[in-house]
Amino acid sequence: MSATVSERLLEWRRLARRFAGYLWFRIDRDKCLFSAATLSYTSLLALVPLLAVAFSVIAIFPLMDEWSSAIRDFVFTNYVPAANDSIQGNIQTAIDEFMLGARQLPAGSVAFLILTALLLMQEIEATMNRLFRVREERAMSGRFMVYWAMMSLGPLLVGASLAMSSSLLAALSTGGIDTSAVSGFLLSVLPFMVQLMAFLLLFWVVPNRRVPFRAAIVGALFSAILFELAKVGFVWYVTTFPTYQKIYGAMAVFPIFLLWIYVSWIVILLGAILASGFTGLEFSRIQYEMRADQRFAALIRLCHHLWQTQRRGTGLTESELMALEPTMSEDLIVDLLDNLRLADLVRRSEAGRWLLVRDPDEVTLLDLYECGDFVLPVGPIAVGDAPWAAVLKDRLEQCSDQCRDQLGVSLKTLYSSGDASDR
Secondary structure, eight states: OHHHHHHHHHHHHHHHHHHHHHHHHHHHHTTHHHHHHHHHHHHHHHHHHHHHHHHHHHHHSHHHHTTHHHHHHHHHHHHSOOSSHHHHHHHHHHHHHHHHHHHTSOHHHHHHHHHHHHHHHHHHHHHHHHHTTOOOOOOHHHHHHHHHHHHHHHHHHHHHHHHHHHHHHHHHHHTTOOOHHHHHHHHHHHHHHHHHHHHHHHHHHSSSSOOOHHHHHHHHHHHHHHHHHHHHHHHHHHHHOOHHHHHHGGGGHHHHHHHHHHHHHHHHHHHHHHHHHHHHOOGGGGGOOOOGGGHHHHHHHHHHHHHHHHHTTOOBOHHHHHHHOTTSOHHHHHHHHHHHHHTTSEEEOTTSOEEEOSOGGGOOHHHHHHTTTOOOOOSSOOOOSSTTHHHHHHHHHHHHHHHHHHHOOOHHHHHHTTOGGGO
8 A cells, every 4th residue: 555655656756857847848948938028028018008908898898898997906906916005006007097198199109009919919829839839820810810809808708707706796695695705705716717717718729729628728727826826926025025126116116017927927838838738748758859860751751641641531630640659759740740831742721630732642752851951861770660661761771872972082082173283
């Protein structure tokens, strides 16, 4: 019994170590800290236009218009932590003044503010696509729908949650039930549920690929829990180390607010990394590194898998390709598929499956070689154990032998070949 428990604890330790290593590997490789800084700066510029658009959306719905003040207070109270009420009040007052000034701007300036908001949406989409290994961009109509959803669903989600909570409390109160306990429970749970839904939509809808709901909810739950911990840690930091208040004085509200936006984006990107990992990547995959001279054979193997599914009238997802090729990392598979896509050999369906769109009888090995920056192997060749691999190995070995013959010339012979004075 104790041995079983110790074995499970050891397995959990290994999983936790692998998980931490995977997160750090992705943070470093995908430059997440840099992306968070870029998004923070863009968010600060686009915050006022975003809020103006959001509250304009609320004003369209008469039932939601009366909740605009409650939504604003809910957002600032639960998602803008500060060391004390004065700092939080200063942030809210400053943003209210900026929004009031934005409403008084001429049409040209308003258009510029909206453009700033759209640039933030584009940066968010580009970052999500990069973390989820997406190379294809959406069409303009698809982008507009996603951007509109990102700017409008947030406030509507908060407003609907507040309205439903108010209706529930009113119904319970009418029935003679004490609503104090229920009210306290809703006030503690509602912010978490709202941010969980927001993260879920961000990871599930924004990337231009099919993200399984399970992967999106795992990443959203991770970000939501980490966001709550970040709020507590941020308040503790600002309270314990009042560096910004001492240096900036009354202006401390701005660097504190910018720092919180930066921390928030780090939390969001960590959740996106986890969601992308559960989309198709096993944490153990990071240990595989394929040499440059093996990538061409890997490309041929991918084409073989796609050809087999083409004969059945179906396609393969990245996750299914990774299951078929355990030694290939997700990055490698995405890179190879992107090479084939740019050469018009494959395309991705609406369901997220990759399809071979050319007749294999018309595609040569030379066509595959020229669709990317591949290196022909010179030396030991590993092509797999498929029945056709022996033929491929023989052809590549012939190329390797010819390369050795052609490159087996000394530098002196090469340099002297065009200059008779050196002979």
